[in-house]
Structures are given as structure tokens and as C-alpha cells.
Amino acid sequence: QKEVEQNSGPLSVPEGAIASLNCTYSDRGSQSFFWYRQYSGKSPELIMSIYSNGDKEDGRFTAQLNKASQYVSLLIRDSQPSDSATYLCAVKGFSGGSNYKLTFGKGTLLTVNP
Amino acid sequence: EAGVAQSPRYKIIEKRQSVAFWCNPISGHATLYWYQQILGQGPKLLIQFQNNGVVDDSQLPKDRFSAERLKGVDSTLKIQPAKLEDSAVYLCASSLSHLYEQYFGPGTRLTVT
Numbered sequence: 001q002k003e004v005e006q007n008s009g010p011l012s013v014p015e016g017a018i019a020s021l022n023c024t025y026s027d028r029g030s031q032s033f034f035w036y037r038q039y040s041g042k043s044p045e046l047i048m049s050i051y052s053n054g055d056k057e058d059g060r061f062t063a064q065l066n067k068a069s070q071y072v073s074l075l076i077r078d079s080q081p082s083d084s085a086t087y088l089c090a091v092k093g094f095s096g097g098s099n100y101k102l103t104f105g106k107g108t109l110l111t112v113n114p
Numbered sequence: 115e116a117g118v119a120q121s122p123r124y125k126i127i128e129k130r131q132s133v134a135f136w137c138n139p140i141s142g143h144a145t146l147y148w149y150q151q152i153l154g155q156g157p158k159l160l161i162q163f164q165n166n167g168v169v170d171d172s173q174l175p176k177d178r179f180s181a182e183r184l185k186g187v188d189s190t191l192k193i194q195p196a197k198l199e200d201s202a203v204y205l206c207a208s209s210l211s212h213l214y215e216q217y218f219g220p221g222t223r224l225t226v227t
Contacts, residue, residue, distance in 0.1 A: 043218040099169050104156030
């Protein structure tokens with residue numbers, strides 16, 4: 001059973017601070033890694049993808065991947081109240097045949113306080 | 115570019131009734147996914163189509179759930195008969211292929227009473 005683990009939170013940070021969200025995964029053969037943002041009552045929205053070890057930056061978001069430690073993180077700089085949402089970590093791994101499957105964590109609820 | 119479309123957005127049914135959900139993926143996306151998201155959990159894959167063929171339905175409760183994608187575009191997911199534990203949001207997603215990022219539709223919130 002391939003697992004993706006996240007702290008459920010809530011993680012509370014003040015406006016302007018850095019929010020750090022973490023994720024670990026069990027399948028060492030996982031190929032690609034994604035962060036989705038999900039506002040309450042809405043569907044998941046893809047915000048970051050990362051495929052190789054190291055950091056990937058996109059605006060205020062930085063994804064970090066360490067395959068040796070089976071660890072993915074998302075940093076949100078200058079956090080805004082509009083960043084308040086659940087952040088889902090998703091990991092794509094081989095599922096048989098020639099297919100790859102996305103496995104999601106339970107998500108971390110982030111609250112940014114004005 | 116239009117996103118993934120789903121209907122209905124909300125549905126309330128009684129247990130043992132049947133229900134169907136519809137999904138239209140992003141144009142050109144060959145891979146279509148149905149997920150079930152129970153409150154407080156991440157989405158769980160129910161079934162994955164590549165064009166009109168099933169690639170993965172290992173977590174689909176086949177005694178009550180069925181899905182089809184006859185022409186390789188639109189898809190329907192059916193539950194018959196529904197149980198209380200089927201109350202969840204049903205999300206449809208699509209991607210160019212299983213190697214690419216997945217994009218989600220707005221979802222259908224199902225309540226079984």
C-alpha cells in the first residue's frame with residue numbers, strides 16, 4: 001500500500017510569514033510530485049509540480065524534493081490570508097503495466113491570520 | 115481553454131437509490147479519472163480511462179459502481195444502489211496522458227440519506 005503522509009494541521013501563520021508544509025511518501029520508486037491547493041467547498045487546483053531533487057520556485061511558492069529522504073515540502077513566502085486553504089501533496093508512482101497513478105495525502109489545513 | 119466540466123454539482127438521494135454523474139474533460143486530454151473525496155481526506159482514485167479503455171479500476175466497488183467512456187471523451191459514473199458511506203464529493207480529472215499533470219473539475223457533492 002503506497003502511502004503519502006501529511007500533518008493534518010491546522011497550521012496557523014501570521015500574514016507575511018513563511019508557511020512550511022511537509023509531506024513524506026513510502027514508494028521509493030515515485031516519479032513525480034505535486035502540490036494542490038483546495039479551498040473549502042472547491043476542487044483541488046494544481047499549484048506546483050517537481051520532478052527532480054532540489055528546489056523549484058514559482059512566485060511566492062517553492063517546492064523542495066529530497067528523494068533519498070522520501071520527503072517533499074512546499075514553502076509559501078509572504079503568506080496572505082488568501083492562501084488559507086488545504087494543501088494536498090500528491091505523488092505519482094508506477095501502478096502496473098505501463099501506468100502511473102497519483103496518490104494523495106490527507107492534506108494540511110493552512111490558516112493565515114491578518 | 116475550457117476546464118473539466120461536471121454535472122450535477124449537488125445531488126441528494128436516499129439510500130438504495132441510483133445516481134449518475136457526468137464529466138467532460140479538457141479538449142484533447144486522453145486520460146480521464148474519477149476520484150472520491152470523503153470529508154477530511156484526500157481524493158481516492160476510483161477509475162482511470164485512457165481514451166475509452168479502462169487502465170485502473172482496482173479501487174472501484176464494482177458491486178455498486180460502474181463507469182464508462184464510450185467515445186473516448188465524456189464519461190459517466192453510476193452508483194446503484196447507493197449506501198450512506200457513498201456520501202462524498204466525486205471529482206473528475208483529466209490529463210494529456212498518464213504522464214502529465216491532472217486537472218480537476220468542480221466536483222459533484224453527493225449526500226445519501
